[in-house]
Amino acid sequence: MKRLLLFVFFVLLSLSPGIAGGEISPEVKLPDANRIYTLNSTPPSMLSKAGRGWALFARENADWTATFNSVTNNPHRAWGKGIQIPGLNSISNENARFASQRIMDYLSEVLNLDPTDLRLLQAERVLGKWYYSWTQMYKGIEVLNSYTVARATADGRVFMFGSDYHPGLAVSVTPSLGIQAAREFAKAGLEGDPGSMDVAGGTLYILPLEYEHFNQYRLVYNFVVTTDPDHSWNTYVDAHDGRILWRYNLVRYFTSPDSPERTSNTISGRITADIFKTSYIMPGQNVPMPDMYVWVDGKIAITDSDGRFSVDVGSKTSVQVKTLLAGPYVRAIRADSLAAGGNASITVTATVGNEVKINWDISNSLGAERMVAYHVTAIRNAVRTLDPSAVTKDLDKQIPALVNINQECNASWNGKRLNFFKASARCGNTGEIADVIYHEYGHAINTFMYRARGRQGLRNGALSEATADITSNMMTDDHRIGIGFMKPSSPPNFGIIRDSKNDLVYPFDLAGQIHNDGMILTGAVWDTRQNIGLEVTRRLAHFVKYGTPDATNTGEAFADYFIEFLVADDDDGDLSNGTPHSDGIIPAFTRHGIPGSGILISHNPLRDQDIVAAPIKVSGSARAGFSIKPNALKVSELELVWTLDNGKNWYRKQLPFTTSTRFDGDFPGFLAGSIVRYYIEAKDNYGTISRLPSHAPDETFMFLVGFKQxxxxxxxxxxxxxxxxxxxxxxxxxxxxxxxxxxxxxxxxxxxxxxxxxxxxxxxxxxxxxxxxxxxxxxxxxxxxxxxxxxxxxxxxxxxxxxxxxxxxxxxxxxxxxxxxxxxxxxxxxxxxxxxxxxxxxxxxxxxxxxxxxxxxxxxxxxxxxxxxxxxxxxxxxxxxxxxxxxxxxxxxxDPLLSVDETEATPGIFALEQNFPNPFNPSTNIRFSIPRRSFVSLKIYNSLGTIVLHPVKEYRDAGTYDVFIDASTLPSGIYYYTLTDGSNTTTKTMVLMK
Incomplete structure (x- = not known):
């Protein structure tokens, strides 16, 4: 054993921070975590087993749509008009398990899976629909991230299903590494003394490593390594070589005592508090404190919605009444409670027949204590009113809320308690900001709801932060997060740190920071709220969690959230005909690039050209890659965009379609010596832009014209x-x-x-x-x-x-x-x-x-x-x-052989083409041709004949030219543009429409 531990010690040294190449972050992501997610709606080949299964299904269900796993070829998500499962006319609590077997038996071929490999995780009725989920097992070991899902109506019709099952899985399930050695490997790369770290667990799993075009599978040990109260690292160690394959900071469950029963009354009273409904930077208000504990002569009572309580004290006429900022759902705790004389507490003497009036204010408590006691209770009650089912019963437990922690500019939920930091010169006290309290409580809701459905919590960081922000947005009906968080907190920004009213689009605005990336989704949900109203959006934003959307890849996680959002809204077991509010939901999500690349563009980049002063062909395809409703998503505009001066000036030209998906266009003629950088831009009917390359214009295709190596x-x-x-x-x-x-x-x-x-x-x-x-x-x-x-x-x-x-x-x-x-x-x-x-x-x-x-x-x-x-x-x-x-x-x-003289460079004509686009706002392009070198003037006039722009006034060689016109400073109206080359003059009309 000593030799083994010595070996592990040296290995840990080799894996720990400080090795050549700099410090390594404790977090270890899975291979697909940062990949740009592109929806794959192309069915697999009929020659494959998965392809045959889907083809047979699609032949009988033409109104169904699907996206496919690009490696396993399984339908990742498929939806359409509900399909009656044979032998299943209804689903109830009594036959829910039987129904799950019937559903999987029916879908096994189309999903290319063996039903005997599945273990049921979820079978529950939500808003009249049945939610099912399973996980894959391999030789008795669970395969991580292998969930299969189905959504069905109460009469047994399946209207959505999908699977990340891994067919043909083959991996050794006998570990080469013992559990004790693996336990030591799990500590590698973490800050602190390895000897003081708490390591729990040791369950074996199969972990798929999903790359873009292939998967690898590893037998792993799972440990939770706790290094301090705020870091419990969920760690997966390769059971053969000890490498850490996946590690992230884990949100964990907690337990607490049940609430006491309410009692009858003789001594009565009311508890109120001075709090901030929004933030400490706003005026305070005095409000009743519901659901707070009160001890009357040793008996416990709970205040009602108006902050009132009453307790029977028998024959006594005078008793002691004590209260804390604590109740069945929250307990406010001062981080500096000992130094400050303990947590806030009030004790008074009460007499029968006289109402006890207790008010929490600055003289007897901290602002953060009062705020968390009030707002945690408020959001718990709001969620339980929205969803009173047994599923959210974990919210009935008391959650500790630690305030005035001696740190700054943050707050957290660590799986056990809510944590709020004290004020500093840079930031406000986060326990005195309502939307921050609601955000952290949103994390707690995620923990409870995902764990109750057999998941290990919500793992995707961006989705986790987004749903926590959405919880806050829906509670406050305010798109701002962190009012008063940063100082100064003056108008118009008020010190906020995030804003759900935004124009962020996936994948263009991914920043690699989970809070910022999450705003892409919060923007979609806030736009949904604007389209369909607060109450409906609030309901859907909660019930979407029953579908437990999640993925290690952020784009995939957002796409799954979008589908589950529509499932929660569906009322007839048929997603192919939309949902009651899909006309407001789909545009809102599509505007933010969710679910992934709405328009799929394909094009083989052009090579260097020896074609001079003649059109250069550009071809490819562009199509809608995803749509809930047939033809709901379309390509509305397709343009070729290029620059000849490395981005100083850009030119655009519409690309025409020759079939429903194929485009064939051309560049204008370029002179020898041109360096052309270009990209293709598509816009869908909701205004969302897709580009190829995806990071254009920062990244472009490029070719040279008329050069010789x-x-x-x-x-x-x-x-x-x-x-x-x-x-x-x-x-x-x-x-x-x-x-x-x-x-x-x-x-x-x-x-x-x-x-x-x-x-x-x-x-x-x-x-x-x-x-x-x-x-x-x-x-x-x-x-x-x-x-x-x-x-x-x-x-x-x-x-x-x-x-x-x-x-x-x-x-x-x-x-x-x-x-x-x-x-x-x-x-x-x-x-x-x-x-x-x-x-x-x-x-x-x-x-x-x-x-x-x-x-x-x-x-x-x-x-x-x-x-x-x-x-x-x-x-x-x-x-x-x-x-x-x-x-x-x-x-x-x-190349001198490709250089052309004036007569060869053009067809020998003087021409002025119609500007494109037209009408335009605020920019357009004008193309003209001249047959010989001459002084060229291009003028733009308004309807009164006044010259408003003069973009060209110089000698130019014979050829064809594109001129970019920026009319952002001009008002709407009809304009005239005139081209003159000394011998010829021509004029055309264009319309600026703002």
């Missing part, structure tokens, strides 16, 4: 490039080396260092990379550390080039460590052999893929015979994980 270096052979040319690099590891790269992956399954070079074909293997580590070692092994590492090219003679362009492919990551996005990737250019340098790249943005970068040399330096580039990757304190690579270095110049 003059130099190409695939980095396969020594080429004279120098590492550390000035001998002043500080980096201790991760130094540049030309070799075959050895890839490293993060916990999310994404490559941090590339596993292949960029050069296409079998001839390319090597590239420049910032150090290789032995295959299978950790991320921090031989990444860039403790400074910079520099790579410099040889000098290139560009004096004979007419328009020299340098293109290289590079890879850069700096976001995988505990201090992400702190370090710069820098590329510099010199025209004097390295004496002086100018930046061509200076960025902290990760691009964990091979990305082409283009440098137009004359835009930065004068092309000389001593042009060189430097590539610099660095990692300075705080240390993180930094990797970089460079490959396929090119120098190009305009």
């Amino acid at each position: 003059m130099v190409f270096d695939a980095q396969e052979k020594p080429n004279g490039w120098k590492r550390n040319p000035d001998r002043d690099d500080e980096a201790q590891t991760g130094k540049w080396v030309r070799t075959v790269p050895v890839g490293t992956k993060g916990a999310d399954g994404k490559w941090v260092q590339p596993n292949t070079d960029h050069t296409p074909g079998l001839d390319g293997q090597k590239c420049w990379v910032t150090g290789n580590a032995p295959e299978g070692t950790g991320l921090g092994e031989n990444d860039v550390d403790e400074g910079a590492t520099t790579l410099q090219t040889i000098n290139y003679d560009l004096t004979s080039y007419s328009l020299p362009v340098i293109r290289y492919w590079r890879w850069y990551t700096n976001n995988a460590g505990a201090s992400p996005n702190q370090d710069y990737w820098v590329v510099k250019i010199s025209s004097d052999g390295g004496i002086t340098w100018k930046d061509v790249e200076n960025t902290k943005v990760t691009s964990a893929k091979w990305t082409a970068q283009v440098v137009v040399v004359k835009d930065v330096v004068v092309p000389t015979d001593k042009v060189a580039l430097r590539f610099i990757a660095s990692d300075y304190d705080p240390q993180s994980l930094v990797e970089a690579a460079v490959d396929d270095f090119e120098i190009l110049d305009v």
Whole structure:
């Protein structure tokens, strides 16, 4: 045993923070956690078992719609008109289990699963509908995240189902690692003394690691490692090699005594309090305190909704009455109670026949004590009134609320109690802000409701924070969160930290921070509230939790929430015809990009072109990838967007459809020497925008027109490039080396260092990379550390080039460590052999893929015979994980054989086209052609004949041109635009409609 523990000790040292490459966060995400979620509505091939099952089902149920798991091909969620399950005419409490078997027997083929592998988790009736969920078992061990769900009407019609079942699962269930050793591995990477950590659990599970195109399966031990009151890490340890595969801060259950019974009355009284209905920055109010404990002569009573109580004291005429800021649902506790003389308490002498009046105010209690006592009780009563079923009975237990904690700017729910921090110079007392109290109580509701349905709590951080904010929004009917949280708290912001009235869209506004990402969903629900009203939205926002939407991937979690929101609203067991309020729900969610990419765009990026001054074909497809109601979601606009000057000016052109989904359009003719960056933008009928590439315009496709490759270096052979040319690099590891790269992956399954070079074909293997580590070692092994590492090219003679362009492919990551996005990737250019340098790249943005970068040399330096580039990757304190690579270095110049004279460049016509779009708001594009070099004037007049814009007034070569018009400063109306080239003049009309 000693030898085993010694071995574990050394392994823990190797896994703990402080290894080369910087500190590693205690949290370990699953591979799919940060992947951009795209709905897959394409059915699997008929040649597969899953495909055959769905095809047969869809043939008989044409009005059903589904999204599919891209790896298992199972329907992740499917919905439509309710299907009567054979032999099942009704579902009741008496036959609920029997019904679950009938449902699974019927759906097993379409879901490609074996019903005998399923264990029932949930079978309950909610708002007249039956909610079923199962989990997969493998040789007696539960498979995590493998839930199968179904929703059915009371008469036995299934109208929604889906499954993340893993068919063909095969994994060893005999652990190589003993439970005691695994228990020690579970502590790796956590702050604190391992000997003082509390480690509970040890259950074996099967954990699927879901990558974009494949799954892996691991046998794992599950432990809960508690390091302090606010950190209980739910940890999954590989049962074969001890690696931590998944870890997150866990919200846990708690228990407390039941409430005492109410009694009759003789001594009567009323308890009130001075509280803030909204926040300490608003005027206070005096209110009755319902559901508070009162001790009268040793007997306990509970105040009613008006704060009143009465107790029979028998023959006594005078007794002691004592009360605390505590009741059956909350107990306010001062974090500094000993120093402050204990928690707030009032004792008075009462006589029969005289009403006892007790008021909590600043003289006898803290503001935060009064606030949590009042507001926790208020939200508990609101939820139980909305949903009085036994399902929410856990809210009837007393929850401790700790106030005036000696920290600042936060609040929390740790699974046992609510925690609120004292005021500081930066932030208000969070126990004196009602919406913060409601938010934290929302976390408690999630804990109870998810655990009661067989889940391990709500795991997705963004969804958890969003639903807590939604709980607050629905309680206050206010879109703001944290009124008075930040100081100063003056108008118009009032110190808020989040706002559910927003325009955030998935995935464009994902920030990687769970509170901010959650606002995408809160925006959708708040817009729903605006569309269908508070009461209906409040009801749906609560009952959606019976469907336990959750996923490790945020996009998938939001999409599942959206479907369950509609399930909660459905009234006829048929989602294909919408729901009573779907006309208000669907636009609200779609506006925020939920459920995922509404419009799916497909396009093969264009390569470099040798077509000059002639249209360049652009083709692809665009379709609605998801819709609850047939044809409810459509492509309303599709545009090609491009720039010729690296984003200074953008041009747009509509892409026409040639079939229901295929588009075929073209770019205008470009002159030789053009560098075209472009993307495709689609807008659906709700106004939601989808782009390809998804992060456009920050990320675009790119091609060059009329260039010839003059130099190409695939980095396969020594080429004279120098590492550390000035001998002043500080980096201790991760130094540049030309070799075959050895890839490293993060916990999310994404490559941090590339596993292949960029050069296409079998001839390319090597590239420049910032150090290789032995295959299978950790991320921090031989990444860039403790400074910079520099790579410099040889000098290139560009004096004979007419328009020299340098293109290289590079890879850069700096976001995988505990201090992400702190370090710069820098590329510099010199025209004097390295004496002086100018930046061509200076960025902290990760691009964990091979990305082409283009440098137009004359835009930065004068092309000389001593042009060189430097590539610099660095990692300075705080240390993180930094990797970089460079490959396929090119120098190009305009091809003289593709340069055209004036007569060849155009069809030889003078033409002015209709602006597009038209009418427009506030911008449009005007295209014109001129047959020869001439002085060109393009003027725009208002209806009075006054020139309002003069966008072109210069000599231009023969060719076709697009001019971007920004009319944001002009009023609505009819305008005229006139083109003149000295010999010809023409005028057209356009309409600005704001």
